[in-house]
Amino acid sequence: MSTSQKLPPWDFRRGIATARVLTQLGTDKGAPLDALLNHTGITRSMLDDPKAEIEAHQEIQLIRNLLSTLGHPPDLGLEAGQRYRLTTYGLWGYAVLSSPTMGDAIQLSRRMLNQTFTLTRSVVTQQGDQMVVTHMDEHLPPDVRQFVTDRDRVAAVMLQHEILGRPLGYTAFEMKHTEPDAGMVARYTEWFGIRPIFGSAQHRSIFPAAIMGTPLPQAEPHTAKMCEDMCRALVESRSSRTGVAATVRDRLLRTPGHIPDMEEIAAEMHMTSRTLRRHLTAEGATFRALLEEVRSTLAEELMANARLTHAEIAERLGYADVTTFIEAFRRWKGMPPSEYRRRQGFKPSATRLSRQRVVVVSDVSPLAQQPAERLPDKAA
Numbered sequence: 001m002s003t004s005q006k007l008p009p010w011d012f013r014r015g016i017a018t019a020r021v022l023t024q025l026g027t028d029k030g031a032p033l034d035a036l037l038n039h040t041g042i043t044r045s046m047l048d049d050p051k052a053e054i055e056a057h058q059e060i061q062l063i064r065n066l067l068s069t070l071g072h073p074p075d076l077g078l079e080a081g082q083r084y085r086l087t088t089y090g091l092w093g094y095a096v097l098s099s100p101t102m103g104d105a106i107q108l109s110r111r112m113l114n115q116t117f118t119l120t121r122s123v124v125t126q127q128g129d130q131m132v133v134t135h136m137d138e139h140l141p142p143d144v145r146q147f148v149t150d151r152d153r154v155a156a157v158m159l160q161h162e163i164l165g166r167p168l169g170y171t172a173f174e175m176k177h178t179e180p181d182a183g184m185v186a187r188y189t190e191w192f193g194i195r196p197i198f199g200s201a202q203h204r205s206i207f208p209a210a211i212m213g214t215p216l217p218q219a220e221p222h223t224a225k226m227c228e229d230m231c232r233a234l235v236e237s238r239s240s241r242t243g244v245a246a247t248v249r250d251r252l253l254r255t256p257g258h259i260p261d262m263e264e265i266a267a268e269m270h271m272t273s274r275t276l277r278r279h280l281t282a283e284g285a286t287f288r289a290l291l292e293e294v295r296s297t298l299a300e301e302l303m304a305n306a307r308l309t310h311a312e313i314a315e316r317l318g319y320a321d322v323t324t325f326i327e328a329f330r331r332w333k334g335m336p337p338s339e340y341r342r343r344q345g346f347k348p349s350a351t352r353l354s355r356q357r358v359v360v361v362s363d364v365s366p367l368a369q370q371p372a373e374r375l376p377d378k379a380a
Contacts, residue, residue, distance in 0.1 A: 010121050016052035018117035021083045031069040063144045077147040081154025086162045098316045102214050119148045135203035165217045170207050174200035235297045245285040252294045259318035262287045296332045
């Protein structure tokens with residue numbers, strides 16, 4: 001790894017969802033909630049507040065409590081990691097799932113690191129036709145390192161499967177600690193799809209570089225459905241719909257990254273577009289109004305919570321180009337999106353980077369954190 005390469009941060013404030021995942025794991029195994037929250041500064045009311053945030057050190061204390069209360073089971077990190085799903089991250093999950101390619105998802109994740117829950121620090125370099133992820137845990141207290149590393153790496157596997165619709169397909173999986181008993185080796189092999197190499201100099205995950213250019217199929221049905229439900233609730237909170245209008249609006253949300261046209265929806269409903277238009281008119285709705293309703297709501301939320309560029313929002317909402325999106329946004333809000341961001345106090349969108357330059361990824365997801373101008377010869 002290049003000594004001049006900047007490492008990604010890890011001690012950023014994070015959403016309360018990670019605390020909910022960890023406390024739910026503990027209570028499912030019989031741990032009292034008060035014992036899990038002891039000395040964390042996290043309250044029961046915070047767990048119920050979707051907008052609450054915690055510091056990294058609070059999560060570390062929660063992990064300590066979880067481990068001590070349950071007797072330090074060696075596989076607890078693996079169990080925790082499997083509970084982090086794409087939808088755990090809120091609208092971030094929809095934004096990632098609707099990315100056209102892995103390269104687009106990489107750029108998005110890099111700018112949205114503070115909406116993930118990683119505690120490890122990870123860098124990816126390319127060696128020939130392989131991508132090598134080096135997972136660093138030296139900054140973490142020794143008593144939580146194995147749990148965190150196991151959790152973050154399993155969480156990555158879970159997200160990769162949901163995003164790609166299939167396992168990533170590692171070519172090697174390396175771990176620093178000594179080989180555990182046969183039962184733990186079997187569990188690692190089950191989760192990572194390959195027997196780990198133990199006693200390595202660094203924690204490393206290696207997979208084919210070709211995966212970086214893979215189009216994202218939005219194919220994992222369970223995650224796509226949960227993202228659809230989340231977006232439907234968001235849109236429904238702005239305007240209630242029933243009948244055919246509700247059916248059409250739900251269909252507009254069903255396939256992240258692809259908003260169907262009226263002809264496609266009519267065909268799926270086994271009617272002509274003319275008949276569909278007549279049904280909508282009878283309900284006081286139009287296809288264009290429903291489409292604008294969906295696009296306007298999602299655009300505002302993606303702008304506020306995902307820090308997508310205007311071009312990326314346009315891409316996810318099915319616009320042919322960013323200019324068309326900006327014109328539509330001006331029609332909805334009476335001002336261009338840049339002015340709307342400023343007035344709402346939203347953070348400005350990050351500059352969109354070329355896909356070829358993005359090579360550094362986050363450990364909690366299979367997505368990147370920062371660009372590199374030149375790939376070093378070694379990963380670690």
